[in-house]
Amino acid sequence: xxxxxxxxxxxxxxxxxxxxxxxxxxxxxxxxxxxxxxxxxxxxxxxxxxxxxxxxxxxxxxxxxxxxxxxxxxxxxxxxxxxxxxxxxxxxxxxxxxxxxxxxxxxxxxxxxxxxxxxxxxxxxxxxxxxxxxxxxxxxxxxxxxxxxxxxxxxxxxxxxxxxxxxxxxxxxx
Amino acid sequence: xxxxxxxxxxxxxxxxxxxxxxxxxxxxxxxxxxxxxxxxxxxxxxxxxxxxxxxxxxxxxxxxxxxxxxxxxxxxxxxxxxxxxxxxxxxxxxxxxxxxxxxxxxxxxxxxxxxxxxxxxxxxxxxxxxxxxxxxxxxxxxxxxxxxxxxxxxxxxxxxxxxxxxxxxxxxxxxxxxxxxxxxxxxxxxxxxxxxxxxxxxxxxxxxxxxxxxxxxxxxxxxxxxxxxxxxxxxxxxxxxxxxxxxxxxxxxxxxxxxxxxxxxxxxxxxxxxxxxxxxxxxxxxxxxxxxxxxxxxxxxxxxxxxxxxxxxxxxxxxxxxxxxxxxxxxxxxxxxxxxxxxxxxxxxxxxxxxxxxxxxxxxxxxxxxxxxxxxxxxxxxxxxxxxxxx
Numbered sequence: 001x002x003x004x005x006x007x008x009x010x011x012x013x014x015x016x017x018x019x020x021x022x023x024x025x026x027x028x029x030x031x032x033x034x035x036x037x038x039x040x041x042x043x044x045x046x047x048x049x050x051x052x053x054x055x056x057x058x059x060x061x062x063x064x065x066x067x068x069x070x071x072x073x074x075x076x077x078x079x080x081x082x083x084x085x086x087x088x089x090x091x092x093x094x095x096x097x098x099x100x101x102x103x104x105x106x107x108x109x110x111x112x113x114x115x116x117x118x119x120x121x122x123x124x125x126x127x128x129x130x131x132x133x134x135x136x137x138x139x140x141x142x143x144x145x146x147x148x149x150x151x152x153x154x155x156x157x158x159x160x161x162x163x164x165x166x167x168x169x170x171x172x173x174x
Numbered sequence: 175x176x177x178x179x180x181x182x183x184x185x186x187x188x189x190x191x192x193x194x195x196x197x198x199x200x201x202x203x204x205x206x207x208x209x210x211x212x213x214x215x216x217x218x219x220x221x222x223x224x225x226x227x228x229x230x231x232x233x234x235x236x237x238x239x240x241x242x243x244x245x246x247x248x249x250x251x252x253x254x255x256x257x258x259x260x261x262x263x264x265x266x267x268x269x270x271x272x273x274x275x276x277x278x279x280x281x282x283x284x285x286x287x288x289x290x291x292x293x294x295x296x297x298x299x300x301x302x303x304x305x306x307x308x309x310x311x312x313x314x315x316x317x318x319x320x321x322x323x324x325x326x327x328x329x330x331x332x333x334x335x336x337x338x339x340x341x342x343x344x345x346x347x348x349x350x351x352x353x354x355x356x357x358x359x360x361x362x363x364x365x366x367x368x369x370x371x372x373x374x375x376x377x378x379x380x381x382x383x384x385x386x387x388x389x390x391x392x393x394x395x396x397x398x399x400x401x402x403x404x405x406x407x408x409x410x411x412x413x414x415x416x417x418x419x420x421x422x423x424x425x426x427x428x429x430x431x432x433x434x435x436x437x438x439x440x441x442x443x444x445x446x447x448x449x450x451x452x453x454x455x456x457x458x459x460x461x462x463x464x465x466x467x468x469x470x471x472x473x474x475x476x477x478x479x480x481x482x483x484x485x486x487x488x489x490x491x492x493x494x495x496x497x498x499x500x501x502x503x504x505x506x507x508x509x510x511x512x513x514x515x516x517x518x519x520x521x522x523x524x525x526x527x528x529x530x531x532x533x534x535x536x537x538x539x540x541x542x543x544x545x546x547x548x549x550x551x552x553x554x555x556x557x558x559x560x561x562x563x564x565x
Contacts, residue, residue, distance in 0.1 A: 017361050
């Protein structure tokens with residue numbers, strides 16, 4: 001006896017699987033819920049036995065104005081550490097950008113899409129939460145820095161050879 | 175309304191219908207296991223999910239200004255996180271329904287509740303700007319709901335709530351769920367592998383995709399555990415080989431599935447080895463996914479050889495007590511503002527190593543079962559029915 005899925009079911013399934021995948025492949029936008037497993041197709045260049053990559057860090061300042069690197073896992077807890085990169089891209093919830101640009105692969109244009117912007121009260125609440133956490137660590141509650149460095153590592157040994165700042169963004173909390 | 179399942183006994187007429195029938199028949203013949211094996215899988219996967227339980231209550235304790243949902247998700251339409259204590263309540267519902275699904279009490283209903291709860295919870299959790307790969311849990315639940323995983327070794331059976339379906343009907347139901355899961359899994363692996371294949375297979379020793387996964391996470395996320403410190407000692411040609419083998423394996427799920435039962439199981443074996451290597455070298459654990467491969471091996475042999483000594487009723491009652499103890503531990507800790515995904519671990523920032531430590535025994539167990547299925551005697555649902563008919 002034939003007990004397989006019907007052609008209609010298979011067709012609907014194909015559309016459900018293919019459309020989010022096509023959107024992700026063309027624009028990088030993720031859909032939920034969709035059957036998409038992590039891609040991570042980037043690669044590092046090996047030059048003279050070394051590789052260079054970007055390192056994201058968060059910094060606060062002590063009383064002597066010396067920068068102190070924060071442990072993102074502990075600092076943002078209970079937010080899982082894996083979300084720290086995405087939160088940094090969103091200026092830790094304090095970004096006021098109302099749109100996001102999305103490049104469409106193969107086309108020579110980008111599309112501007114709306115993004116959620118929290119209202120003033122929610123942004124203040126977020127800033128106060130971050131200030132409180134800095135204060136508990138004995139750091140200045142006024143600001144936090146999101147910094148990106150380029151780190152160069154020797155491939156054979158894993159030894160760090162050099163680093164240089166690529167980008168530093170200070171976020172005022174008060 | 176047209177049925178999801180084609181019950182017709184007549185031969186498919188058009189080319190599309192013939193191709194559809196051929197496709198699902200090939201898939202079904204590769205994935206078939208005895209239907210009662212799914213009842214045992216429900217216990218194993220349920221207990222695993224109670225040790226490594228989805229956790230949402232923490233969202234009640236962080237500022238809602240961090241809400242940054244994916245634009246193509248239902249959460250984007252809502253415009254913000256629901257007010258506290260929504261996520262604590264959601265957590266309690268998810269944990270309670272997970273316990274009830276595991277023990278097999280009103281399994282169909284509570285599997286639907288669990289799916290709905292996880293859909294809501296995951297969507298809000300991804301509203302911190304990053305979508306994780308937990309979709310595999312939802313895939314398992316949806317497909318097992320379809321497969322009737324509560325029909326065996328459940329409280330529903332003890333209470334006589336499960337209609338005594340004919341073994342042939344139960345087997346068809348199981349095959350449909352397993353077939354769908356195999357297709358979703360193979361497709362999911364393609365979504366992961368296609369981008370890598372385009373970028374990584376470049377025949378250039380001066381680039382490395384593997385190191386892109388390794389170094390930024392080693393520095394940003396502190397992934398220094400297990401064998402991570404040995405990665406720099408791996409020669410570049412070996413890393414390059416890994417760059418080719420990874421995406422090639424990810425893209426080969428469908429051919430393996432459609433070719434034969436043996437190639438599908440070999441592919442699953444390679445997949446599980448791949449997850450183990452990821453955990454050891456990159457400190458990335460795909461525990462939910464690795465354990466889901468147990469769906470494709472006959473677990474009922476475990477019950478026949480080991481459980482038969484005990485009365486099934488006693489075993490189910492004893493295991494149910496253990497399951498509710500795990501569930502209560504989560505609910506109590508989370509209601510006091512503590513907890514994490516890992517049972518008895520009180521804080522999210524301490525949970526990461528446990529995923530890795532669990533990954534090793536999980537992968538070892540799945541690999542052992544798959545190896546046994548590959549080299550051992552062939553015993554699928556059809557064989558079982560034939561034996562039953564002979565008896």
